[in-house]
Amino acid sequence: MYNCRLLSVLIYKVHYSGGSGFLVCWRTKLSITERGQMDGNKTSIDIQGYYRLFLEKVQKVIKDPKAFYGDMPRSGGLVEPLIFMVAMGVAAGIVRAVLGVLGIGMDASFLMALASIIIVPVCVAAYGFIGAGILFLIWNVMRSQQPYELAFRCMAYTAAIIPITVFFHVIPYLGSIIGLVWTTYLLVNASTEVNHIQPKLAWIVFGAICVVLALTSISSELAARRLAENLYIQQHRIGQIDKMNHVSFAEWPKPVSS
Numbered sequence: 001m002y003n004c005r006l007l008s009v010l011i012y013k014v015h016y017s018g019g020s021g022f023l024v025c026w027r028t029k030l031s032i033t034e035r036g037q038m039d040g041n042k043t044s045i046d047i048q049g050y051y052r053l054f055l056e057k058v059q060k061v062i063k064d065p066k067a068f069y070g071d072m073p074r075s076g077g078l079v080e081p082l083i084f085m086v087a088m089g090v091a092a093g094i095v096r097a098v099l100g101v102l103g104i105g106m107d108a109s110f111l112m113a114l115a116s117i118i119i120v121p122v123c124v125a126a127y128g129f130i131g132a133g134i135l136f137l138i139w140n141v142m143r144s145q146q147p148y149e150l151a152f153r154c155m156a157y158t159a160a161i162i163p164i165t166v167f168f169h170v171i172p173y174l175g176s177i178i179g180l181v182w183t184t185y186l187l188v189n190a191s192t193e194v195n196h197i198q199p200k201l202a203w204i205v206f207g208a209i210c211v212v213l214a215l216t217s218i219s220s221e222l223a224a225r226r227l228a229e230n231l232y233i234q235q236h237r238i239g240q241i242d243k244m245n246h247v248s249f250a251e252w253p254k255p256v257s258s
């Protein structure tokens with residue numbers, strides 16, 4: 001504990017010499033191990049403040065994506081956006097589990113509904129890395145010089161809408177299209193604000209991709225529904241055959257005992 005206090009004094013000296021950024025970074029780490037007093041104030045982890053900033057970030061992405069991407073830091077690593085994306089995946093998984101338990105939008109057992117709390121965040125994280133790679137390639141084709149990290153950050157924060165779009169997926173066909181159009185809108189804003197791409201060009205490129213993905217989604221959902229209907233018909237026929245065989249066996253004459 002003495003070492004922590006000594007390090008705190010050294011860090012404050014760095015602050016007075018102009019190293020305020022270093023001070024902020026290490027003060028956060030010290031707050032985890034030290035609960036003593038420093039300059040008359042108790043150090044602690046501001047969980048509520050972090051949660052409030054997290055919600056403000058979600059609200060800003062949804063309400064004003066242009067301002068959000070305009071103010072978004074261009075660097076800082078992948079950890080923070082990855083945590084944001086996984087948290088949104090957990091929230092979406094909980095929403096999906098509740099809908100599944102209530103029998104809304106999906107036919108699944110209770111265990112499958114609970115498993116979505118784990119499966120959805122993993123899928124969202126994979127979506128972020130793969131989607132960021134595709135976005136990075138699209139931007140390169142559009143003469144952008146931004147690194148993969150920035151593409152990942154832009155893609156990760158589009159996950160803010162996933163818990164909401166889960167509700168829309170209850171609507172056949174239309175739900176997936178709403179999610180695609182909304183994501184396209186966010187990516188257009190990211191492209192214009194971060195890469196300074198002309199809005200018209202961004203809408204043409206990402207709009208065309210959205211149309212292709214929407215048609216693919218509709219055809220896939222149609223195929224899945226047809227497959228489900230065929231499986232139901234086959235199961236019904238097999239059940240009828242088993243029932244007929246059971247009745248026929250019951251009607252066989254019993255052997256006469258001597």
